[in-house]
Amino acid sequence: MAEHTVPKKIYAAIWATLLAMTLITTLVAFVDLGRFNTVVALAIATFKASLVVLFFMGAKYTPRLTRVVIICGIFFLGLLLAFSMVDYLTRLWPA
């Protein structure tokens, strides 16, 4: 079959990393980094998410087209967030 079957070891490794990451992000939340808390939490979440997408959802092995679909999703979601925030962040700027 055309599919690429991933060895079980990799799945187990990904699983372990994800659990470890969950533990880390929970512990880091108790360390006061000021504004950076959010950045760190989101960075860890994005790393975990990319692990799930690449390995568990198999985006790493699917044809290029599905990767374009994923990137499109991220781009347009980012667009919605960014352009809405442009409005809210610049409301208090003096005219």
Next chain:
Amino acid sequence: MSAAPTAAVHPREHYLNVDYGIRSWLLTTDHKRIAILYMISVTVMFFIGGIFATLIRLELMTPAGDLVTSDTYNKLFTMHGIVMVFFFLIPSVPAVIGNFVLPMMVGARDMAFPKINLLSWYLYVIGAGITLYCITIGGVDTGWTFYTPFSTTYSNTYVFGSIVGILFAGFSSIFTGLNFIATIHKLRAPGLTWRRMQLFLWSNYATGVIMILGTPVVAIALILVAVERVWHIGIFNPALGGDPVLFQHLFWFYSHPAVYIMVLPAMGVVSELVTTFSRKRVFGYEFVAAASIAIAVFGFLVWGHHMFVAGISLYSALLFSIMSYLVAIPSAVKVFNWTATLYKGAISYRTPMLYAFGFIGLFTMGGLTGLFVAALGVDIHVTDTYFVVAHFHYIMVGGTVMAYLGAIHYWWPKMFGRMYPEGWAKLSAGIIFIGFNVTFFPQFLLGYLGMPRRYHAYAPEFQVLNVMSTAGASILAVGYMLPLIYLLWSLRYGEIAPANPWGSTGLEWQTTSPPPTHNFEETPVVTEEAYAYDKHPEMEFVA
């Protein structure tokens, strides 16, 4: 359904007479039958929306609100908006023409997901049913835009029901888009590379992308409004610190790309009509194809131009305004290329071509007035007035509806194997063109003079232009009734159509009319670019 044409030209079996009975229609997975089901339901909704429009125009003949109460009037324009936008303009060209023609243009036997295609029609019918039920038992008066806090707290009409109906139509639209993208990507005939695809496929591909990316955001926005109505607690409630402008951001993030869902397929139709009826290759194929994709992408950058006076910050208004000028460029590219295609073409003035001319003229006026409202300074004055109403009616009625009628006439022989009566068709096209302009051009003037939108009673000095607009509306109504009559008439008495009456190089014309259930006897192989009329002098008019 229609009696099988018994003339000698069609002895064999095709998708209409292969099976009879209600079950063969209601449980079909044949994209052509689903397209016909969509055509019937979309036409019904068009005339329901038209009734509301007629009542609105009748009310506006006099400055005082004397035909209906203001509550009824508010429901009329709301339901006119909801029915026309969600139940006619968005599904019309993609779901009717696209469903029928797209698989044939791609050279496939059917859509990628036939069962989901039928599910899409059922979702549309359920959505339409729920919305019509809400209309009959009381209607909804929030405007088709559902702005909060009026829609969440102060309106006491059937907002929840209408939202559920629209959500169903939204899912139907998502599944249509899903089918388009999967079909165009995966089911192209051998030899049909992206550069050889007809432009109708490019524009419907871009439409599918917008449907997929935009519809879910308005779905969640309307769900949030419904939640706030039911539990009286929600994220748009100013008392909790909620911001009504946030709803407008989420709503317009979809609703501006939605206007491109409405106009892009119509542009695809016009590309087909212009090339077929001027017997020429399209001018600048790559640019017109890329313009479709550019419209889909840029369409998501500009939604703030609906909110220039709504309370967004100065700097985001500047950003949305400059972006709105960017998004106008691909549309201009398309219009320039159409006119360049016409140049030195062997133009024949058949009805579909008349509608294509109508589209190019009126869509251009709509597009240029779009540049007016994109300018921040002008928009302060003209937004929420009849200038904006005229602007979007020029694009939606002058553009999409004209192209839809052109497409219906153009592919009518392919769908039913019958020709429409040319004389009547030209007459109704003329009536529609005149009626449209008499209806909506005065509204530009009204808007500039300062008549606000959605007004039940207006200042007396606006009456003359309003009476003109109502007169135009009655002409337009007559213009829209004619095709309904003579097209139904043509189903039984129309002249039998040959396989390729227009001598078009389109792949969908290379099979019989009406086509067999699996479209092509054997899967076609594409060997040359689209619209290669210079290579086919032997293909000329038959009809």
Next chain:
Amino acid sequence: MVDHPAGHRLVIFVWGAAVYYSYGAPPKNALRVYGTAKQWMWKFQHPDGQREINELHVPVGQDVAVTLISQDVIHSFFVPAFRVKMDVLPNRYRTVWFRPTRAGTYHLFCAEYCGTSHSGMIGWVMVMEPADYETWLASGAEGSLASSGDKLFRHFGCISCHRADKGARGPDLAGLYGKEVHLQDGTTQIADENYIRESILAPKAKIVAGWQPIMPVFQGQVNEDEMLELIAYIKSLQQNPLNVNPNAPIPDEEQRKRNPQVEPQVTRP
């Protein structure tokens, strides 16, 4: 560059942006008028007390800045003759300004759909010669905005905490309007109408550095007209600092809780 189609668009964009830029910044010395929009009428209050419904008297040739808020849904202040339009929001003040150049009466429309009598929510802007405007001003005044604001300031018990002497439990409000306020989380903010309104309705959200978050919440107890009067009073404290007897009674938290919250009474199907 300019003859290129994109160049034309750039020119139109810049021209439009310039107009929008000045639209967004009312001049400092403009004549201030306060207004509340509520379902289906406009209510205007002039600083020295005149109250008008669906009518707005302004002098010709002078900048007029109208600060507006809505008591229910979104409305929109639209005067076609002045080419000006601005949505009126329920959760914050927005100021629109214009300079009428010719005397006369001009249409005032509501341009954002707001319910049953959206088309009835109309009025007139009366632009008068300066002389007529002065006589009109003198006729209608019952008591300046600030004076009725003063009465409210005592009625709601603000005076018990916000006092000039050192025993006060709230920051001194004299000279607050327009000043930069240093908040507890280190940020600074200019005390404009929106800041004062938020500090009354949601006081604990922004606490001035060095003060305790003990101010009771007034959300639902101060309506928009009273809010405008309170703000006018606080602005009037620039000139005369607070004169008050220090032993006024201090209403505590429970007394605040007893009076019922005002909720919008709306029937639903």
Next chain:
Amino acid sequence: MSHSTEAGTVPHPALQVPYRDLDQQRETATLGMFVFLLTELMMFGGLFCAYLVYRTLYFPSFQEGSKHMDLAIGAVNTAVLICSSLTMALGVQAAQKGRSKAIVSWMAVTLLFGCTFLVLKGVEYYQHWRAHEVPGLGFDLASSTAGVDIARVQLFFVLYFIMTGLHALHMLIGIGLVTWITICAGKGRYTEGYHNPVENVGLYWHFVDLVWIYLFPLLYLISRTRT
């Protein structure tokens, strides 16, 4: 609400009408699934946009709201979902090898994890209800820390219940789908050649886990250090 091409009653190989061969059908089904997940991403995206806007405007109140979250259940739930993703991935792998028995057992474990997640979620909601933290059902919190306004904390809870509620709804749909393919696998419907319904349900499940991976830090972990 199944949206992948389910195995029709067409005799094996389950080749659908428009396709030349099973490979083309499988690729198209996977593409269709990813595009559908794109719509789910944009729907949750609308909620994340509202969350991002209000969190920026009212950060202290959101911080206060986040303190009322039960971190233990949240972390355990995250771990439960990650384990369910692992078992789902192994189930899909078993389907690729055509081993029906293995599919059924892995999917059963996945169902177990899924139900555990929902039970824990229910417990959490019950705790919030007892603590009067559910907006609309007797919401009554008090706080005297500077910068925290109770109405805006209520707004945080409204967003919390809408986001986790919509996620839980998608979990329910996921559990329904997994049950359905477990039954079909039990009947030996899936072979090495034809198993894309299993893959598609797997993709859907991983997506729902993905959403929770972002919900957990955003709702539960807003810097818990400030006293």
